[in-house]
Amino acid sequence: MDREGEWSEFRQFWRKLGSMGLLGVTAESRFGGLELGYLEHSLVMEEISRCGAAIGLSYGAHSNLCINQLTLNGSEEQKQKYLPKLIDGSHVGALAMSEVTSGSDVVSMRTVAKREHDYYVLNGSKFWITNASEADVLFVYAKTSDNGITPFIIEKGMEGFSIGQKIDKLGMRGSPTGELVFDNCKVPVNNMVGRLDKGVYVLMSGLDYERLVLAAGPLGIMQASCELAFSYAHQRQQFGQPIGHFQILQAKMADMYIKLCSSRSYLYNTARAVDEYKRRSGGRIPLGKASPFTKECAGTILSLSETATQLALDAIQ
CATH class of the missing domain: 2.40.110.10 (Butyryl-CoA Dehydrogenase, subunit A, domain 2)
Known part of the structure; x- marks a missing residue:
């Protein structure tokens, strides 16, 4: 799909995600959602991105940037009208x-x-x-x-x-x-969503959740890079043995593994903290108030994005 720049089975796959309940991870069950937290949402984003980063990107835009924003800020009428079809995969969101x-x-x-x-x-x-x-x-x-x-x-x-x-x-x-x-x-x-002229608060209320869940995309890329590189290191033969037996490559693979695990811990710990805040506050940031986890979410996506780039380059080498 990345070579062609399109995917003819996009809609079919979307309906499959909907039938599995993966499109409305954080949405209310009365609309077809799972009513789970951002840790679970991040896990789904990570695994989809491991298999295909492009689909992971579209999934994040649909499930978090659209569905989650409607869940947090939409009126009852808007939720009833739009969420069911977005969650079952009949509609695509952005x-x-x-x-x-x-x-x-x-x-x-x-x-x-x-x-x-x-x-x-x-x-x-x-x-x-x-x-x-x-x-x-x-x-x-x-x-x-x-x-x-x-x-x-x-x-x-x-x-x-x-x-x-x-x-x-x-x-x-x-x-x-x-x-x-x-x-x-x-x-x-x-x-119209929310109050007139107050859209910046709607935007900021979802921005931290978006950064957190989208950071799972780079994590999935890291996992896929490690799997491909480690497998290749056992298959490629040089000087009568797999190249994975050479210490210099073993050291590189160890560094890659450490980067993967530390990044995963960073993301999961941030997600748990956000879910705990959601449990205590209902997931809403009071109008005009700063989010208590802005630094953590911003740091997570910055760190994981940069680490994923470096780890992918290591995998190519």
Whole structure:
């Protein structure tokens, strides 16, 4: 799928994930979810990424960036309408925040939403959106005032909404990435998520969970790299013996194994801490309050991303 830049069995596989209950790990059982924690969510993300990092990326965007955000911040009506089909795999989800001129600086985004009667009218575009071409339900942020942003739920087929260019990538090409275009897109008022102009709090409430779960993707890559490299070291023969018998390669493999295990411990310990906070607080961060585990989640994804890159290079060598 990475060679072709697409996967014809994407939808079929998604429904299989749904039938296994893996798409709604943190969602409520009344919508088909498992009501488990972020440790379990990370385990699923890790294993899917071990088998295919591109599918892991799409899985993270669907299950965490979309479903988990709706679970945390959606209204009862929105949850009833969208979560069941997202969780059973009938629909694919995505989140759209980034633009060509704005990434981390979300307040500088140029996509705008203006109220007109019972609708908001969106104009602008989003870029680098995972699952763009496949998504049926999208969690989209737009400016609703000079200093305020608000998330909206956009459905495929809404008037004024279209998919722009497909974006090619150096890696994970099996995960579709693209542009979203809003040209007087009419969105019902009921599709607004949270309070008007308070979208930055919605965004930040999910950001730590997103960093945590997405960090499991690099961990899965590390596991796959070790498995491939260690197996090859026992198969490849030089000087009449497997290259794995040479001390210099044994030392490299030992270092790789240590990096894998320490990274796994880092992720799992952070996930347990987040789950404990979720158990005590209901998983909600009070409006305007800083998350108590921002540093831990940010450190986890930074460390595991950099370590996965180095470990993959070690595996190639």
